[in-house]
Amino acid sequence: MTRGVSAKTFRTSGLLALLAGAAVAFTAHGAAAQTLKAVKDRGSLTCGVSTGIIGFSAQADGKWTGFDVDFCKAVAAAVLNDPAKVTYVPLNAEERFTALQSGKVDVLSRNTTWTLEREAKLKLLFGPITYYDGQGFLVPAARKVESALELDGSKVCVQAGTTAASYATDYFKANNMKIELVTLPSVQELVKAYEAGTCDTLTTDVSQLYALRTGFAKPAAHIVLPDVITKEPLGPVVRQGDDEWFNVVKWTHYAMLNGEELGVSSLSIDDALKSEKPDVKRLVGTEGDYGTQLGLTKDFAVRIIRAVGNYGEVFERNVGTGSKLAIPRGVNQLWSTGGIQYAPPVR
Ligand SMILES: N[C@@H](CCC(=O)N[C@@H](CS)C(=O)NCC(=O)O)C(=O)O
Structure with missing residues (x-):
């Protein structure tokens, strides 16, 4: 009898501990948090x-x-x-x-x-x-490029942790074009690399291309190509x-x-x-x-x-x-x- 009670007590307290643990886990991850x-x-x-x-x-x-x-x-x-x-x-x-x-x-x-x-x-x-939104390309106007399909052999700047890198790879592969991806850890370094001419084009969502361009020394010297290669909801x-x-x-x-x-x-x-x-x-x-x-x-x-x-x-x-x-x-x-x-x- 005594054994039975203690076993039950153990089971109950074990369950409570488990529940408490779950509650802590939920709070830590914010999942069940209100x-x-x-x-x-x-x-x-x-x-x-x-x-x-x-x-x-x-x-x-x-x-x-x-x-x-x-x-x-x-x-x-x-x-x-x-x-x-x-x-x-x-x-x-x-x-x-x-x-x-x-x-x-x-x-x-x-x-x-x-x-x-x-x-x-x-x-x-x-x-x-x-x-x-959708993914697009920014290029210096001086390059006289009118379409992304003219970017064969280009160095393409992207930011790490975005959808842009894999999409760019897929797009150029599908069009039998070779590119070199240059992946930058931050948007600040992405802009710096593009402005310094480290890459021929910068790719991300079109809205961001418009945004980044406004911060350039000469915004009018850069164009957003008409190609939109993905869906970016x-x-x-x-x-x-x-x-x-x-x-x-x-x-x-x-x-x-x-x-x-x-x-x-x-x-x-x-x-x-x-x-x-x-x-x-x-x-x-x-x-x-x-x-x-x-x-x-x-x-x-x-x-x-x-x-x-x-x-x-x-x-x-x-x-x-x-x-x-x-x-x-x-x-x-x-x-x-x-x-x-x-x-x-x-x-
Ligand atoms: N919509 C895409 C791209 C979003 C993204 O992070 N774009 C960069 C390139 S412009 C950005 O906004 N960077 C700003 C930052 O990291 O603070 C995604 O969700 O992966």
Whole structure:
């Protein structure tokens, strides 16, 4: 009898120890962590961004700006009612995923391509595609190259830890062309190598080519070739196992997209609060409790749009034709105006 009891006790305490261990493991990896609660308790969002890509995430005079930075601000506005409550964590291509896995950042908002491996193997989840991109090539205009198919024999600069290196290899192999890949550990060294003439071309996502070019001594002396050789769906990334947080991240983007579709902008937000249109009322929270269902407030979309604007405003301000980068909206237009940006409805 005594033996039986002690054996049971042992089994129970063993089970408890196992559960405690699992809880610790979950917390350490952030998998089961309640990120939304953690952000609210901390009073700030930790957002993983790039180390410096103008138009997307770059720091000047101690201030971060850009398309990916605005996404961090939008999440902070939705959760904390203050777009300034963000701690930016600059991450290069190689360190970004471990930073997210380890819980160093709550979300990664950093020109990151959604791939199967990054979800299944790295145990991450991509939110909506905030920017549809593709890989391209930058060349000095003086080389008089008009297509990537003229790059046979070239030295091609890429950054380590990105999708660009293997895609470039595949592309040139498929076209029976020989290239020499020059892999650089950081974007700063990538730019330096290209500007110094170490390589004939630089390859990465087209949006980044436009961005990097703005920082060159003579931007007009470099052209982005028309060839786009891959699909690079870029979007925010979170850890697996925290559906509530995943929803907050997804609906932050969808609030901005629905805002644009319904004509609700940072300029018209006060009028939108008086609107009688059912779709607008649901978006701004004068009807229903959609924001509360997300663990936020009824007016979460108002907070976002007031802070950073709707999707079109964010795109134009940071990377659009009126910005330094001057990227045409292209496929990133709304589905209703010929693009593929499409948000599920708030209802
Ligand atoms: N979208 C591609 C490329 C993203 C990427 O990291 N591009 C580099 C080259 S421009 C970059 O943003 N570097 C900035 C940094 O490492 O801080 C990916 O997810 O692998």
